[in-house]
Amino acid sequence: MNTILTVLKKELKDTLRDKRTLISAIIIPALIIPVLLIGVTKLQSSLMKKEGDKQLKIALIGNTENFKKQMEDPGFKMFTNYKIDDAKSAVAKDSLDAILEFQPDFFANVDELKSGKMNLYYKSTNLMLYSRVSEKLEAIKSQILEERIKTLNISKETLTPFNVNKVDISTAKEVLGKTIGGFLPYIFIIFCFTACMYPAIDLITGEKEKGTMETLLSSPASRFQILIGKMLTITIVGLSAALMTIVGMVVGLKFLPNIPADFLATINDMVSAKFIIMLFAMLIPLSIFFAGILSATVIRAKSFKEAQTMVTPMMFVIIIPAMLAMIPGVMLNWQTAFIPILNIALATKEIIAGTINMAMYAAIVLSLIGFALLAAFVSYRQFSKESMVLK
Numbered sequence: 154m155n156t157i158l159t160v161l162k163k164e165l166k167d168t169l170r171d172k173r174t175l176i177s178a179i180i181i182p183a184l185i186i187p188v189l190l191i192g193v194t195k196l197q198s199s200l201m202k203k204e205g206d207k208q209l210k211i212a213l214i215g216n217t218e219n220f221k222k223q224m225e226d227p228g229f230k231m232f233t234n235y236k237i238d239d240a241k242s243a244v245a246k247d248s249l250d251a252i253l254e255f256q257p258d259f260f261a262n263v264d265e266l267k268s269g270k271m272n273l274y275y276k277s278t279n280l281m282l283y284s285r286v287s288e289k290l291e292a293i294k295s296q297i298l299e300e301r302i303k304t305l306n307i308s309k310e311t312l313t314p315f316n317v318n319k320v321d322i323s324t325a326k327e328v329l330g331k332t333i334g335g336f337l338p339y340i341f342i343i344f345c346f347t348a349c350m351y352p353a354i355d356l357i358t359g360e361k362e363k364g365t366m367e368t369l370l371s372s373p374a375s376r377f378q379i380l381i382g383k384m385l386t387i388t389i390v391g392l393s394a395a396l397m398t399i400v401g402m403v404v405g406l407k408f409l410p411n412i413p414a415d416f417l418a419t420i421n422d423m424v425s426a427k428f429i430i431m432l433f434a435m436l437i438p439l440s441i442f443f444a445g446i447l448s449a450t451v452i453r454a455k456s457f458k459e460a461q462t463m464v465t466p467m468m469f470v471i472i473i474p475a476m477l478a479m480i481p482g483v484m485l486n487w488q489t490a491f492i493p494i495l496n497i498a499l500a501t502k503e504i505i506a507g508t509i510n511m512a513m514y515a516a517i518v519l520s521l522i523g524f525a526l527l528a529a530f531v532s533y534r535q536f537s538k539e540s541m542v543l544k
Contacts, residue, residue: 156374160382168352168386182344182397187405209282210248212240215255223293228285244274250282251275266301327506337505338498339475341398345436346443346471348394349387350464353447356383358460380448380536384529387444388437395436431504431514435497438521442493445528449535478502485509490516493524 208228212235213221221231235243235252243249252274259269275282302309360366369379447464454460471494477483478498485499496517503509 156378157382157385160374160379161385164352164356164383164386165389168356168390173351179393179397182341182348182394183401185344186340186398186401189405191405209250209285211286212243212249212252213255214240214252215257215259217253217255220253220255220260220293223296224289226289229289241274244276247276250279251286253286263297266304324507327508336479337399337402338501339479340402341395341436342439342471342475342494342497343468344398345391345395345440346468349391349440349443349447352387352390353444354451354454354457354460354464356386357448358451358454358457361454362456376536377533380533381529384441384444384448384532387447388440391440391443392433392436395440399432428504431509432501434518435500435521438518438525439494439497441525442521442528445525445530445532448532449528452532452535474498485513487513487516491520493521496520 208230210230210232211224212232213224214235214237217233221233224231232249235249237252237254240249240252244252252272254272254274256270256272259271263269273283273286275286277283298312302312360369370376372379374382446467450463450467451460454463474492474495475498477495483489483495483499485496485503489499490496490513500509500514500517504514
């Protein structure tokens with residue numbers, strides 16, 4: 154054990170001197186989430202305000218004099234001199250924002266207490282346009298409905314057989330878990346893998362390339378002890394990146410403007426001892442798993458560049474199951490609980506929401522430990538071969 158700790162101290166010292174490792178494991182994970190959260194929120198608010206204040210140019214096609222008066226609003230500018238084909242072309246070129254095309258019998262049907270039909274042409278890429286136009290049309294529809302009710306001398310209740318009162322019983326914790334709960338594990342898994350990648354290349358392929366691997370192998374430490382010391386170093390760096398990602402997210406969320414008090418309380422719950430323990434009980438074997446598969450891969454490379462070429466495609470293998478957790482309908486069950494990476498992402502959502510099934514959680518942790526031991530065994534088999542270790 155003392156020998157392993159000696160190797161660990163030596164490798165940690167070498168690793169922490171590497172600026173690339175410090176940037177990928179500490180600085181970027183700590184800064185990227187706050188920058189993304191605050192930057193995206195401000196950008197979204199700015200775009201929404203800009204779109205909300207924009208005067209929409211709308212073409213009215215058909216006999217629309219009366220409707221034009223009802224559509225009068227500082228937020229709309231009406232045009233009645235377009236033909237439908239020209240108007241569509243104008244929308245495509247962004248010189249018009251939308252078209253309201255009234256069917257020939259629209260106003261006759263409305264006057265006869267029937268339903269009139271119109272077409273709304275617009276680009277869905279135009280933010281907020283549909284909601285703004287729909288809101289105005291709903292106001293006009295309500296006004297016409299009021300007039301019909303008076304004409305027919307009936308009450309509003311007659312036209313409304315029942316009302317549905319929606320009551321959301323989801324807690325703020327559940328809402329937060331299902332929303333950012335899918336995004337958070339995607340980020341810290343990626344950074345955990347990336348942070349493991351650079352020290353793995355440096356501590357194994359780098360030593361081979363520099364010719365210091367032979368010196369290390371000639372020490373009293375066995376190959377097993379050397380490998381475990383290197384893998385523990387890689388694991389610690391990966392866990393540091395995951396931790397800094399979580400810290401960055403919590404800090405970023407706290408600095409978001411106008412955040413509800415119940416959501417802020419939920420964020421505070423996320424940094425509780427229980428959450429941290431449950432999360433790192435999964436992240437520790439995951440980091441060991443990453444350290445094992447990366448060590449077994451880069452040991453085959455003869456140069457730093459070749460090792461980077463070999464491990465870069467592995468990033469896509471890691472990304473795909475992490476992304477699957479963000480797809481609606483992909484839930485934690487006894488099938489997904491045994492799929493590495495996906496199970497952590499789904500379990501994190503449930504832990505944040507407070508709805509985790511402890512039996513499934515135990516199965517996830519045990520399965521991850523099994524994968525970690527398997528990766529370590531494969532790495533040791535590779536490290537035991539002279540042709541792999543020596544350049």
